[in-house]
Structures are given as structure tokens and as C-alpha cells.
Amino acid sequence: MEVSGNLLSSRLLSLLKNGKWEKDDVVKLFVALVKEFNGRNEDFHTWMMKLLHQVEIHKIVAELIFKNDSKIVDNIEDKINKIAKNTEVKSLDEILEEINDQAVIDEQTMAEVRDIVSSVFKCLSASTAPHLEGIKQSMFKLCKAVEKTKIYKPRVTQMVSWCILVLSKSSRLVQVGTGEGKSCIVAMFAAYQALNGKTPDIISSSPVLAERDAKEWSVFYKELGITVNVNTNKSKDTELKKCYECQVVYGTTQDFAGDFLRQRFHRKYVRPKREFQCVIVDEVDSLMLDKGLEVVYLNSNIPLMESLNGILAEIWFIINQLKRLDTGEILGPIQLFSQVLSEIINENKNIHSHTIVQIAVEL
Incomplete structure (x- = not known):
């Protein structure tokens, strides 16, 4: 619960950081969403995180949410739908031209991307494409799996991004615009790696997003015969081991780092046979900037510490004694203010409420 609360606070603060939200507006949004949550049969933190994530990635400003007396959730959904309708579908030539202007990719790779995407795109209306080979056949298979399980075909932008990742000889940073899928x-690239015998780890910016994506794309992976799991909210070693036996694993930086430390230093074989073959970082700016200074520690009992329990208990008892500053006289153990006040009230049944307040002030 504490972790969920911290994540929620972080998401609210991120609205302030982007400069388009004022402090009062963020508070107003939070209060309004809390009121609208009443009666919903789902987890509060998950529901709230999803909405705030939509507000942030679609860059929705406060004025558009509080524009009328209708529900905040309805206003957010209306804005997202309008953004989706106004998003122009770009052609392959337009997309490749934008990439050439913004990124340094060699001409040979761009030519391969054009050839692969154009060839596969022409075949998407067919159920099979036996003439396609290699990467083209892999892309066709993945696109058909998306179409079957998600009821839509991957857009050209998604196909181009996938191609660039697959054709890269080393690490590749891909900038994907809001609403471009x-x-x-990520799911298509992870599936491609899994089908080629690798075990991709997908790092999300929060447990909520990791669990959401793993759940939403589970049917897609199942269609391809790929196992998938998420490493968040797992405390038992058996659960983690079962998780890392899957081909694709979603999770957060903290969970992946923590599990590595458990394996390396605590000798808990939570990922015994899983190698570091492929890592896909979702929202790399969150990892490198927002969470760049975060450190993961493992809690553990100090060996033989239990032998000191008696001594520590005696020390605790002594330092928690209440004594007079002038004489040093020990008056007894320290008590909570509420406990002292409760005892006074119980001992004086007929005490007036005004007197209770006076006693509280004096204490």
C-alpha cells in the first residue's frame, strides 16, 4: 500500500513538473477523482494511476478537464478520443522522411526498412503470405497475431519502429510519439526476440504499467505460443522462479535489480537459467532521468543479531523511562499523549469537556 501511495504521489508531482499544471489544479483533480471513484469495483491506486498516466502522456491541461460540470473521467476520455480522431495516418514515405531528418540511420538500413514494411503491408489483407521470408515473414506473423487478438492491424509507424529495432546491430533508442502505440x-519486438530463442526483460516505469501491459498483451503472446509474466508483487522465491521461467517478463527497475541481488548475493535462485540477452526499456527517460539516482537495497537479518536481543531490550526499557529534569527522579515508562488523556478521562467520569481541553493544553 505504501509503494502504491508513493507511485501515485510521483504521478501527481509529474503533472507539476511538465509546467502545464498548477498546484491547486492538481489537488482539485485528485479530490475530484477520489469522489468519482466511489462505487467502482476495482483497485483505487490502479484506477487512479491509469487515468493520471493518460492525462500525462496525452498532455491534457487542466482547463480542458475542468471546462464544465460533467465528470472529470468523461472529460479525459473525450479529450483522448478527439486526439485519436485528429491523429493523421502518415504514409511510409512521410515516416521515413521524418526519421531521416531526426535520426542518423544509414541508407542501407532505411532501404531495408522500406522494403520490409512495404512488402508486408501489401500482404496484410491476406491470411497467409508464403512468399515472404526471414524478417518479412516474422513481421507478417506478428502483425496477424496483433490483428487477431487486438482487433486492429499495426500501423505503418509501428511497423517501421519494429523494423529499426530488429535491424539494429546494437542498442537502439527509438522515440515514439504519443498515441503511436x-x-x-514493445510487445511485437519482445515476441520476435522470444521466437528467436531469447528471453527479453521489459522494464516499465511503474508496477501498474508493467502489470497492465503484461495482462493486456497476454492473449497476443499466447497466440504465438510465448509465455509471459510480471515480476512485481511477488514475495516468495517460488513465485519469482516461476516468473523468470517464462520467455517474456515485464517489471520495474527496482524489481529486476532486487531479483538480481537476491540471485547474486543471497544465493536465492529466483532466475537460475535466465540470461541477460535482451532488455527493452519502456520510457527510457523515466529510467535515466527521473529514477537515475535510485538505489536498490535488500533487507536482511544480521547474523547472530538475535543474541543481542536481551541487551537491546534492557537498553530500550531504560531509555524509555520518564524522569524529572531537575531531580532525575524516574517517574515510569513514557506514555503516549492519547493514552495519558484516556486514563484521565476514565478516572474522572464526570469531568467536563472544557476541563478535558484545558488538561490537554497543559500537557
Whole structure:
């Protein structure tokens, strides 16, 4: 619960950081969403995180949410739908031209991307494409799996992004615009790696998003015969081991780092056979900037510490004694203010409420 609360606070603060939200507006949004949550049969933190994530990635400003007396959730959904309708579908030539202007990718790779995407795109209306080979056949298979399980075909932008990742000889940083289907690109690339015998780890910016994506794309992975799991909210070693036996694992930086430390230093074989073959970072700016200074520690009992329990208990008892500053006289153990006040009230049944307040002030 504490972790969920911290994540929620972080998401609210991120609205302030982008400069388009004032402090009062963030508070107003939070209060309004709390009121609208009443009666919903779902987890509060998960529901709230999803909405705030939508507000942030779609850059929805406060004026658009509080524009009328209708529900905040309805206003957010209306804005997202309008953004989706106004998003122009770009052609392959337009997308490749934008990439050439913004990124340094060699001409040979761009030519391969054009050839692969154009060839596969022409075949998407067919159920099979036996003439396609290699990467083209892999992309066709993945696109058909998306179409079957998600009821839509991958857009050209997603296909181009996938191609660039697959054709890269080393690490590749891909900038994907808001609403261009980043989750789809990640799932398709992870599936490609899994089908080629690798075990991709997908790092999300929060447990909520990791669990959401793993759940939403589970049917897609199942269609391809790929196992998937998420490493968040797992405390038992058996649960973690079962998780890392899957081909694709979603999670957060903290969970992946923590599990590595458990394996390396505590000798808990939570990922015994899983190698570090492929890592996909969702929202790399969150990892490198927002969480760049975070450190993961493992809690553990100090060996033989239990032998000191008696001594520590005696020390605790002594230092928690209440004594007079002038004489040093020990008056007894320290008590909570509420406990003292409760005892006074119980001993004086007929005491007036005004007197209770006076006693509280004097204490």
C-alpha cells in the first residue's frame, strides 16, 4: 500500500513538473477523482494511476478537464478520443522522411526498412503470405497475431519502429510519439526476440504499467505460443522462479535489480537459467532521468543479531523511562499523549469537556 501511495504521489508531482499544471489544479483533480471513484469495483491506486498516466502522456491541461460540470473521467476520455480522431495516418514515405531528418540511420538500413514494411503491408489483407521470408515473414506473423487478438492491424509507424529495432546491430533508442502505440511495438519486438530463442526483460516505469501491459498483451503472446509474466508483487522465491521461467517478463527497475541481488548475493535462485540477452526499456527517460539516482537495497537479518536481543531490550526499557529534569527522579515508562488523556478521562467520569481541553493544553 505504501509503494502504491508513493507511485501515485510521483504521478501527481509529474503533472507539476511538465509546467502545464498548477498546484491547486492538481489537488482539485485528485479530490475530484477520489469522489468519482466511489462505487467502482476495482483497485483505487490502479484506477487512479491509469487515468493520471493518460492525462500525462496525452498532455491534457487542466482547463480542458475542468471546462464544465460533467465528470472529470468523461472529460479525459473525450479529450483522448478527439486526439485519436485528429491523429493523421502518415504514409511510409512521410515516416521515413521524418526519421531521416531526426535520426542518423544509414541508407542501407532505411532501404531495408522500406522494403520490409512495404512488402508486408501489401500482404496484410491476406491470411497467409508464403512468399515472404526471414524478417518479412516474422513481421507478417506478428502483425496477424496483433490483428487477431487486438482487433486492429499495426500501423505503418509501428511497423517501421519494429523494423529499426530488429535491424539494429546494437542498442537502439527509438522515440515514439504519443498515441503511436508504444506498447504494441514493445510487445511485437519482445515476441520476435522470444521466437528467436531469447528471453527479453521489459522494464516499465511503474508496477501498474508493467502489470497492465503484461495482462493486456497476454492473449497476443499466447497466440504465438510465448509465455509471459510480471515480476512485481511477488514475495516468495517460488513465485519469482516461476516468473523468470517464462520467455517474456515485464517489471520495474527496482524489481529486476532486487531479483538480481537476491540471485547474486543471497544465493536465492529466483532466475537460475535466465540470461541477460535482451532488455527493452519502456520510457527510457523515466529510467535515466527521473529514477537515475535510485538505489536498490535488500533487507536482511544480521547474523547472530538475535543474541543481542536481551541487551537491546534492557537498553530500550531504560531509555524509555520518564524522569524529572531537575531531580532525575524516574517517574515510569513514557506514555503516549492519547493514552495519558484516556486514563484521565476514565478516572474522572464526570469531568467536563472544557476541563478535558484545558488538561490537554497543559500537557
